[in-house]
Every structure is written in C-alpha cells, then in structure tokens.
Amino acid sequence: MRPHSLWSGLKVWNPGKSTWLNRATNAGVQRQAGVHLSSPSPGPQVCIVGSGPAGFYTAQHLIKARPDVQVDIYERLPVPFGLVRFGVAPDHPEVKNVINTFTQTASQSRCGFYGNVNVGKDVSMDELQQAYHAVVLSYGAEGNRTMGIPGEHLDGVYSAKDFVGWYNGLPSCRQLNPDLSCDTAVILGQGNVALDVARILLAPVPLLKKTDITAPALEALAKSQVRRVLIVGRRGPLQVACTIKEIREMVNLPGTKPEMVAADFEGIADALTAVARPRKRLTELILKTALEAPGEKEQERRRAALRSWGFRFYRSPLEVTADPSGTRVGALTLAVNRLEGSAEAARAVLTGEQEVVPCGLVISSIGYKSLPMDPKLPFDPSRAVVPNSMGRVTEAPGLYVSGWLKTGPTGVIATTMNSSFDTARSLLEDMGSGALDLSAHKAGSHSITSLLENRGIKAVTFSDWEKIDLQEISRGAAVGKPREKVLRVEEMLELAHT
Structure with a gap:
C-alpha cells in the first residue's frame, strides 16, 4: 500500500516559494x-x-x-x-x-x-x-509480485508499481509509454494503490494539470480512450484492502459513475453486524454506492458521466489472452470464487466457473x-x-x-x-x-x-x-x-x- 496522510502539525509546503520552509542552516x-x-x-x-x-x-x-x-x-x-x-x-x-x-x-x-x-x-x-x-x-x-499466469508478458500488461512510477517520474519507468487507446482497463487488486491507479486513469485532465504528475503522463492521459475501469479482487466487499478515503474519492470523482454487480453483495448487509466499525463504515459506503437508488442530483450527475468504474469481487486472474495481433492484450479470463471462512480469515476457493472480460489494459496491483x-x-x-x-x-x-x-x-x-x-x-x-x-x-x-x-x-x-x-x-x-x-x-x- 502506498503511504497515507495521517499527520497533523506538519509545516506545509508552499509551491510558490523557492524552497521548503523552515530549514535549518549553518x-x-x-x-x-x-x-x-x-x-x-x-x-x-x-x-x-x-x-x-x-x-x-x-x-x-x-x-x-x-x-x-x-x-x-x-x-x-x-x-x-x-x-x-x-x-x-x-x-x-x-x-x-x-x-x-x-x-x-x-x-x-x-x-x-x-x-x-x-x-x-x-x-x-x-x-x-x-x-x-x-x-x-x-x-x-x-520488486514486483508476478501473477504467474499465461499471457502476463503481453503488451498492455503492467505492474501497478511501474505504472505509478511512470506517472510519478521514477527514472526507470520513464519509457513505459503505456497504450491507453482501449476502452476498458482492468486492475487486479483492491488496495489503495489500485484505487490510485483507477482514479488517475479516469480523472479529468484539468484536475491533473494542477498536480505534479509528469508531463509525458499528462499528455498520454489527455489522449486516453479509457472509459471504463474494473477493480478486481479475489475475495469480497468485506475484505477490500483500501481505505474509506480512497473509496469516497472514487465515488465523488467528476465525470464518472459506479458500475457494480448486485450479486456480489448478497448477504453482505447481514454480515455487517459482526465487523468492526471502520470496516463497517467502509463496506456500507460500497453497498450504498452499488445498490441504493441515487437522489435526483446524483442521478443527473451519473447520466452525464462519460466514464465508469466498478469493483468486481470473487474473481481471480487465470489468463491474459491476446488480441488478433497476437502481441497485445485482448481479454482477461477470470476464475469465479466463493469464500470459505469469514472476515479477514476468509479464503477464496475456485468454483470452476470462469468469465472473460474484453480489455486492452491490465494493471497488476497485487503487491510490491x-x-x-x-x-x-x-x-x-x-x-x-x-x-x-x-x-x-x-x-x-x-x-x-x-x-x-x-x-x-x-x-x-x-x-x-x-x-x-x-x-x-x-x-x-x-x-x-x-x-x-x-x-x-x-x-x-x-x-x-x-x-x-x-x-x-x-x-x-x-x-x-x-x-x-x-x-x-x-x-x-x-x-x-x-x-x-x-x-x-x-x-x-x-x-x-x-
């Protein structure tokens, strides 16, 4: 997971000044x-x-x-x-x-x-x-943790570490040059880094222009054709590894709307009585976003949205398959899981079912x-x-x-x-x-x-x-x-x- 803002009392950086404030000298x-x-x-x-x-x-x-x-x-x-x-x-x-x-x-x-x-x-x-x-x-x-599945060598498959390094200016990732000409991107993993990547892929370019994102990344994102981002996890809503702040940012991201699968949330509301308050609040936000009918203002915002994002739960990657060229990502085959156990101890077990998600970009956010x-x-x-x-x-x-x-x-x-x-x-x-x-x-x-x-x-x-x-x-x-x-x-x- 990436570092998170949990600080108070820090001196604030002023971009208008030529240096960091309050430095010791002599x-x-x-x-x-x-x-x-x-x-x-x-x-x-x-x-x-x-x-x-x-x-x-x-x-x-x-x-x-x-x-x-x-x-x-x-x-x-x-x-x-x-x-x-x-x-x-x-x-x-x-x-x-x-x-x-x-x-x-x-x-x-x-x-x-x-x-x-x-x-x-x-x-x-x-x-x-x-x-x-x-x-x-x-x-x-x-280092990057590899998925260990066929096809992960294809063009269009990246680790989140390298993708983040690309838009943040890590010299070793300078020439990554990801192809963002596809409609659908799939991110494997549901931690804060995964949500960071999803947000950057879908954020309005005028917002990004005010940040320290690198110039090449900003240019590529301005031309991006990615309109849909799926954030895939092998377990369920009660096991997501991100924090509530990151989910709120996705929910409120201008120009986007949520796209969830109602079946992924069966029985989740009943299970909330047995979980700790932070996890309960986080899951309630996901449930509300996925299942509740939005108010009139939110409905209007969603109708106007040109981009979408959504969690996909109980899914594990099985294979990346190529497009007709044979060199680039064309689709991702996912195994459908069920859970054994409960809460953090729950294990994902294969059901034997599979589904294929057409996509042109796969980003693996399964850990450093x-x-x-x-x-x-x-x-x-x-x-x-x-x-x-x-x-x-x-x-x-x-x-x-x-x-x-x-x-x-x-x-x-x-x-x-x-x-x-x-x-x-x-x-x-x-x-x-x-x-x-x-x-x-x-x-x-x-x-x-x-x-x-x-x-x-x-x-x-x-x-x-x-x-x-x-x-x-x-x-x-x-x-x-x-x-x-x-x-x-x-x-x-x-x-x-x-």
Missing part, C-alpha cells in the same frame, strides 16, 4: 555542501541505506535520541524521499508534507545525505560495515516485494524480507533493518514510522548495553566518500538535491503546477553539480 548546510570537519565525529557512526520514509524516520529518531550519533543516508537515485516522491498519487499533495520533516532531519549537522550511490555496486556492504558501527537497511520493496541486496546477507525469499527481531538482523551483529524490507509491503506511512522508530530503539538499546561495540574507531562517510571519489562516483549531497528541487519548482510554476519533475538521472546530476 552547520547542516555546511556539511551538505561537502564541508567536513578534519576528523570524524567521535560518537557512533550509523549508515542507513535508502532515503524513503523508513530511512528518514530511523535517522530522525536516532538523531533526536542520542546527541553524539552521526547518521549518513545513502540513496541509489540522485533525489531523496523514495515512495513519498515516487509512490504517492499526484492528486494527494497533503501526504507529501512529510517531506518537510525529512528535510529538517537532513539539515541537521549530524545527518549526511549521499545520493547517486548504488550500495552493492558503487560501494559494497562489507565496506559500509567497516566504515560504520551500524548499518540499517531501509531500501524498501523494489523486497529484493536481496547482497547474497551474503540474510534474506527470506518466501516472505521477501530480511529476517529480524525488532529490527535486529538475525545472526548479523551491527546490521539492522527498517520499513518494508523489515515487515513486508504493508501498512500506511504511520505504520512505517512506528516500525522505523522501533528499529532505532533497538539500535540505541544495543549501543547502551554494549551489544553493539562502539570502542573501535570508525571513519564513517570520510572513508566512503574517498572510495567513491577514487571510483569516479560523484555523490549528490542534500544541498545538491536542493538545486534540483528549485529547478523543478520553477519549471512547475511556469505551467501552473507545484513542480515539474526531472525525469532523467543524467539531467538530475547536471543540475546537482552545476
């Missing part, structure tokens, strides 16, 4: 500009791999809790913030306000940021462990998965996580893990925050108890930056990132958007190092 800026003390800090040296929410929340807790700790964050891309930048939907700018908190952390004199550093390639894990007292892996879930960084490090391939106890990596002293690499890709941004704080607390406990040996001198970033320079790798500091940030905001302002993202790594580096 020592923090000097450090980010590359001005280092003549020798490393005598305190504990901690390295974090990954600059998404898990990495920054871990760093924030460590720096606040221990005044002598030095934390350095290494990031593969030249730009920070991970899924807050590349996963949050463009029309959810409020969720991105957490960047203000992360910026304050990065501006601390005891926090270093080194972008454009690919750990495992530019610098090894062994080298990081030699340079730091502790290493925290927080690089998230970069983490990948191992180094074959020598512990990794559980079945769960796609690093085995750990409260963030301590199993049988690997001095190595820790936070975020989705620790827990699997689940929860909202507050979940990631709490999990990252737990990891930081484990690390701090080990420092205090002596379980983590702090007696040895560690050179920290001083030795790593020397290695990188010798290898021709030019790291991007946080002040370098701010140059990219300013350029994106300036380009966005010119076209009435909060920012126009730079899409190519090469251009990011040019901007950072000028």
Whole structure:
C-alpha cells in the first residue's frame, strides 16, 4: 500500500516559494555542501541505506535520541524521499508534507545525505560495515509480485508499481509509454494503490494539470480512450484492502459513475453486524454506492458521466489472452470464487466457473516485494524480507533493518514510522548495553566518500538535491503546477553539480 496522510502539525509546503520552509542552516548546510570537519565525529557512526520514509524516520529518531550519533543516508537515485516522491498519487499533495520533516532531519549537522550511490555496486556492504558501527537497511520493496499466469508478458500488461512510477517520474519507468487507446482497463487488486491507479486513469485532465504528475503522463492521459475501469479482487466487499478515503474519492470523482454487480453483495448487509466499525463504515459506503437508488442530483450527475468504474469481487486472474495481433492484450479470463471462512480469515476457493472480460489494459496491483541486496546477507525469499527481531538482523551483529524490507509491503506511512522508530530503539538499546561495540574507531562517510571519489562516483549531497528541487519548482510554476519533475538521472546530476 502506498503511504497515507495521517499527520497533523506538519509545516506545509508552499509551491510558490523557492524552497521548503523552515530549514535549518549553518552547520547542516555546511556539511551538505561537502564541508567536513578534519576528523570524524567521535560518537557512533550509523549508515542507513535508502532515503524513503523508513530511512528518514530511523535517522530522525536516532538523531533526536542520542546527541553524539552521526547518521549518513545513502540513496541509489540522485533525489531523496523514495515512495513519498515516487509512490504517492499526484492528486494527494497533503501526504507529501512529510517531506518537510525529512528535510529538517537532513539539515541537521549530524545527518549526511549521499545520493547517486548504488550500495552493492558503487560501494559494497562489507565496506559500509567497516566504515560504520551500524548499518540499517531501509531500501524498501523494489520488486514486483508476478501473477504467474499465461499471457502476463503481453503488451498492455503492467505492474501497478511501474505504472505509478511512470506517472510519478521514477527514472526507470520513464519509457513505459503505456497504450491507453482501449476502452476498458482492468486492475487486479483492491488496495489503495489500485484505487490510485483507477482514479488517475479516469480523472479529468484539468484536475491533473494542477498536480505534479509528469508531463509525458499528462499528455498520454489527455489522449486516453479509457472509459471504463474494473477493480478486481479475489475475495469480497468485506475484505477490500483500501481505505474509506480512497473509496469516497472514487465515488465523488467528476465525470464518472459506479458500475457494480448486485450479486456480489448478497448477504453482505447481514454480515455487517459482526465487523468492526471502520470496516463497517467502509463496506456500507460500497453497498450504498452499488445498490441504493441515487437522489435526483446524483442521478443527473451519473447520466452525464462519460466514464465508469466498478469493483468486481470473487474473481481471480487465470489468463491474459491476446488480441488478433497476437502481441497485445485482448481479454482477461477470470476464475469465479466463493469464500470459505469469514472476515479477514476468509479464503477464496475456485468454483470452476470462469468469465472473460474484453480489455486492452491490465494493471497488476497485487503487491510490491523486497529484493536481496547482497547474497551474503540474510534474506527470506518466501516472505521477501530480511529476517529480524525488532529490527535486529538475525545472526548479523551491527546490521539492522527498517520499513518494508523489515515487515513486508504493508501498512500506511504511520505504520512505517512506528516500525522505523522501533528499529532505532533497538539500535540505541544495543549501543547502551554494549551489544553493539562502539570502542573501535570508525571513519564513517570520510572513508566512503574517498572510495567513491577514487571510483569516479560523484555523490549528490542534500544541498545538491536542493538545486534540483528549485529547478523543478520553477519549471512547475511556469505551467501552473507545484513542480515539474526531472525525469532523467543524467539531467538530475547536471543540475546537482552545476
């Protein structure tokens, strides 16, 4: 699931200004500009791999809790913030306000940021462990879970991760160029990411023009012929993984109307008496949208709608079949399921029935998965996580893990925050108890930056990132958007190092 907005009291980003508000300066800026003390800090040296929410929340807790700790964050891309930048939907700018908190952390004199550093390639894990007292892996879930069905290789089949990366400006997804010339799109999965994708596919272009969606995506969506989006799940209305906010946004999306199958809701109203209030409210909203006769105003709105969306429950993908060309999606065959058990424990069981849905676009939103960084490090391939106890990596002293690499890709941004704080607390406990040996001198970033320079790798500091940030905001302002993202790594580096 993507990060969700559960925050209050955050400083708000002002797109009209040339920078983020309330940044710390002086020592923090000097450090980010590359001005280092003549020798490393005598305190504990901690390295974090990954600059998404898990990495920054871990760093924030460590720096606040221990005044002598030095934390350095290494990031593969030249730009920070991970899924807050590349996963949050463009029309959810409020969720991105957490960047203000992360910026304050990065501006601390005891926090270093080194972008454009690919750990495992530019610098090894062994080298990081030699340079730091502790290493925290927080690089998230970069892989896709495959459907494992015939035809998923056809043109027109995409993972939600890549599709979201395309419209959010992830450099590796820049050339995705999805064909949106079909009438019907099918999204497999019913979590928040699935609803984000459905909403972006159907949203009026004038609304998207006010967001930080990328220019190529905006152009493609303006020409899109997609008029119908089906959001398919293997279980029922009581098991959908999205939140009520996302459903409300679909219900109220201008220019669209709901399209449901009444049979999918048989017996659901009676079952609501036994479920918790949040789930009950969410399901009642789906039931009302699907089954209740709308009022006169809503009827008028639906009659005028040119696009439609709908949940399809109790369905699992069996096969993607090609169109007459033999290379593109022509239809999706779905198995019809029934449920055994109840509530969250309910399992989907095949009935033997099938149905075929003609479509030209299939987007699989069945989950992200983490990948191992180094074959020598512990990794559980079945769960796609690093085995750990409260963030301590199993049988690997001095190595820790936070975020989705620790827990699997689940929860909202507050979940990631709490999990990252737990990891930081484990690390701090080990420092205090002596379980983590702090007696040895560690050179920290001083030795790593020397290695990188010798290898021709030019790291991007946080002040370098701010140059990219300013350029994106300036380009966005010119076209009435909060920012126009730079899409190519090469251009990011040019901007950072000028």
